[in-house]
Amino acid sequence: MAKKPMKPKQSFKGKPQSQSKPKGENKTAGEKILIFKPGMTAADVAQGLQITNAMIIKKLMMLGIMTSVNEVLDRDTIELLALEEGFKIQDEVITDLARYDEMEIVDNEEDMVSRPPIVTVMGHVDHGKTTLLDTIRKSRVVAGEAGGITQHIGAYQVVRNGKKITFIDTPGHAAFTEMRVRGAKVTDMVVLVVAADDGVMPQTIEALDHAKAANLPIIVAVNKMDKRDANPDHVMTELSNYGLVPEKWGGSTPYVMISALKNEGITELLDVIELIAEIDEYKANPKRPARGTVIEAFLDRGRGPVATLIVETGTLKIGDNIVVGNTYGKIRTMQDDLKRRYTEAEPSQPIEITGLNEVPQAGDIFMVFDDEKTVRSIAEERQSRQREGELKAAKKTTLDSMLGDLDAQEKELNIIIKGDVQGSIEALRGLLEKIDIQGLHVNVVRGGVGAITENDIILAQASKAIIIGFNVRPAMNVKQMADSLGVEIRLYNIIYRVQEDIEAALKGMLEPVFEEVVIGQAEVRETFKVSKIGTIAGCMVTDGVIRRESLVRLIREGIVVYEGKLASLKRFKDDAKEVRTGFECGLSIENFNDIKIGDIIEASQMKEVEVK
Ligand code: GDP
Numbered sequence: 001m002a003k004k005p006m007k008p009k010q011s012f013k014g015k016p017q018s019q020s021k022p023k024g025e026n027k028t029a030g031e032k033i034l035i036f037k038p039g040m041t042a043a044d045v046a047q048g049l050q051i052t053n054a055m056i057i058k059k060l061m062m063l064g065i066m067t068s069v070n071e072v073l074d075r076d077t078i079e080l081l082a083l084e085e086g087f088k089i090q091d092e093v094i095t096d097l098a099r100y101d102e103m104e105i106v107d108n109e110e111d112m113v114s115r116p117p118i119v120t121v122m123g124h125v126d127h128g129k130t131t132l133l134d135t136i137r138k139s140r141v142v143a144g145e146a147g148g149i150t151q152h153i154g155a156y157q158v159v160r161n162g163k164k165i166t167f168i169d170t171p172g173h174a175a176f177t178e179m180r181v182r183g184a185k186v187t188d189m190v191v192l193v194v195a196a197d198d199g200v201m202p203q204t205i206e207a208l209d210h211a212k213a214a215n216l217p218i219i220v221a222v223n224k225m226d227k228r229d230a231n232p233d234h235v236m237t238e239l240s241n242y243g244l245v246p247e248k249w250g251g252s253t254p255y256v257m258i259s260a261l262k263n264e265g266i267t268e269l270l271d272v273i274e275l276i277a278e279i280d281e282y283k284a285n286p287k288r289p290a291r292g293t294v295i296e297a298f299l300d301r302g303r304g305p306v307a308t309l310i311v312e313t314g315t316l317k318i319g320d321n322i323v324v325g326n327t328y329g330k331i332r333t334m335q336d337d338l339k340r341r342y343t344e345a346e347p348s349q350p351i352e353i354t355g356l357n358e359v360p361q362a363g364d365i366f367m368v369f370d371d372e373k374t375v376r377s378i379a380e381e382r383q384s385r386q387r388e389g390e391l392k393a394a395k396k397t398t399l400d401s402m403l404g405d406l407d408a409q410e411k412e413l414n415i416i417i418k419g420d421v422q423g424s425i426e427a428l429r430g431l432l433e434k435i436d437i438q439g440l441h442v443n444v445v446r447g448g449v450g451a452i453t454e455n456d457i458i459l460a461q462a463s464k465a466i467i468i469g470f471n472v473r474p475a476m477n478v479k480q481m482a483d484s485l486g487v488e489i490r491l492y493n494i495i496y497r498v499q500e501d502i503e504a505a506l507k508g509m510l511e512p513v514f515e516e517v518v519i520g521q522a523e524v525r526e527t528f529k530v531s532k533i534g535t536i537a538g539c540m541v542t543d544g545v546i547r548r549e550s551l552v553r554l555i556r557e558g559i560v561v562y563e564g565k566l567a568s569l570k571r572f573k574d575d576a577k578e579v580r581t582g583f584e585c586g587l588s589i590e591n592f593n594d595i596k597i598g599d600i601i602e603a604s605q606m607k608e609v610e611v612k
Contacts (some may be wrong), residue, residue: 036079039072222256292462321370324360330591359434442506520603554595
């Protein structure tokens with residue numbers, strides 16, 4: 001079959017579904033437009049151009065293309081056909097998320113070039129990850145630039161023997177796997193840092209599990225070798241039990257003895273990294289629109305949303321239209337960890353960008369598209385999907401808590417947390433979700449970096465949540481919207497204040513807890529039987545007070561004979577609200593007539609007690 005080959009540079013895989021409009025056709029004021037979708041068949045095009053299938057086959061033949069109606073046509077051919085029929089071709093705006101996600105650009109082999117390895121450093125806390133990352137970074141930057149290396153940085157690149165290596169700090173082991181599950185290919189190998197004086201610890205195993213699950217090569221860096229109690233053999237023995245058998249013991253795991261603090265063994269470590277990179281040969285296509293992952297993101301007071309991205313493939317450029325998770329924008333600035341400016345970022349390069357309209361989340365995948373309309377529609381569609389999901393979750397919890405109310409008196413306070421950095425949001429979430437006041441607890445329906453937006457207000461209203469702004473504030477219009485919808489926004493800059501306030505709010509939400517308190521006693525001195533009413537007891541209040549609304553117990557010879565409510569309480573002929581010690585009264589008990597002289601009537605009341 002002499003079908004014209006697909007456009008050589010790149011093509012789209014994945015079957016687009018038709019939207020509500022008739023396939024490929026759309027008309028605006030006199031102009032005939034054919035909506036182009038990747039994967040369109042000859043039959044689809046015929047339908048769009050309002051001609052028969054036979055006609056399109058004939059037209060294709062005239063173009064020298066022998067094909068069937070079910071064959072997929074490339075964009076150029078479709079454009080030619082459309083022009084002939086007086087149609088303008090327009091690219092479809094991709095709004096459907098599922099379709100967008102399955103759309104995978106196929107790279108041409110000749111466009112693939114080698115890219116630097118991306119190395120993730122993992123390990124137990126305090127075993128020296130940060131020190132190692134700092135040491136490598138400092139030793140590799142040109143003197144004079146080292147001054148820039150003070151603040152924390154999630155990712156950087158070093159140049160060694162003319163070759164680059166990208167290092168990233170794990171955002172936490174679980175976050176690493178989460179990123180992977182979401183489809184991010186953020187790393188090529190793992191350096192597992194284990195302190196020689198401490199050995200294998202829980203997070204060492206955790207890191208190991210995550211690295212193994214990702215099927216990544218692992219290099220063990222046995223750190224703190226400068227310490228007197230360093231015991232590398234112990235580390236190797238322990239890790240051998242987990243399948244990391246050292247090369248020198250006949251296994252396949254490279255071990256490097258280092259002191260991150262004293263800058264010893266670092267060269268060897270980098271050698272091993274280079275060696276693995278040479279063997280595995282990582283490649284990417286710099287000629288396509290960039291795609292990659294967010295390593296970290298925060299809201300900068302001056303610059304707005306800032307994100308550190310790592311480019312997996314393609315080349316990211318200033319001015320690119322980019323979708324990042326639920327947010328989008330146009331790349332305004334790009335800089336590296338030393339604040340050096342770039343106009344382009346190539347595969348494996350970590351780069352800090354500005355220009356997004358909101359703060360994305362670590363682990364979000366980014367993709368570049370040709371036009372702004374596409375990125376906006378994808379981001380908006382994702383936002384509304386997220387909102388739907390959150391709403392469902394929030395509704396479910398309200399329902400859950402309603403059900404809970406019936407049996408366990410369980411209640412929840414829905415909260416949305418917005419903050420300037422992911423760290424404080426996570427800290428707050430942890431603190432708040434731990435609060436448990438007699439079965440009441442906090443349910444964080446959304447936690448995100450960035451300003452409080454209209455989106456947050458909508459969710460808050462729907463889920464009856466309150467919004468907590470930590471070091472962030474709502475814009476004027478957002479504030480007004482919240483006010484008019486009765487959504488509560490609370491702003492804080494100290495974490496423990498949030499905790500205190502929320503605890504107080506939860507106490508306010510608690511059903512008051514009541515306790516029964518005995519308020520008085522009366523002795524039955526006489527009884528009268530009155531038809532229709534029943535037994536009336538003539539009593540003397542001997543202690544405290546008897547109130548009309550009291551609960552009463554009838555006690556006979558020390559035994560509670562009956563518990564119930566008063567049916568009447570009288571002083572002489574008049575109804576009385578209460579009768580105090582030393583006074584006589586007449587009373588009757590609801591649904592109970594077996595009152596005898598000498599019985600004791602004990603009155604009690606439910607009293608609200610403060611919840612601790
Ligand atoms: P992280 O929690 O894994 O990032 O660990 P850090 O890099 O913060 O290191 C924890 C502590 O170990 C710090 O006090 C470091 O100075 C110290 N440390 C790190 N590497 C070495 C080393 O090679 N030798 C010694 N003696 N101390 C080290």
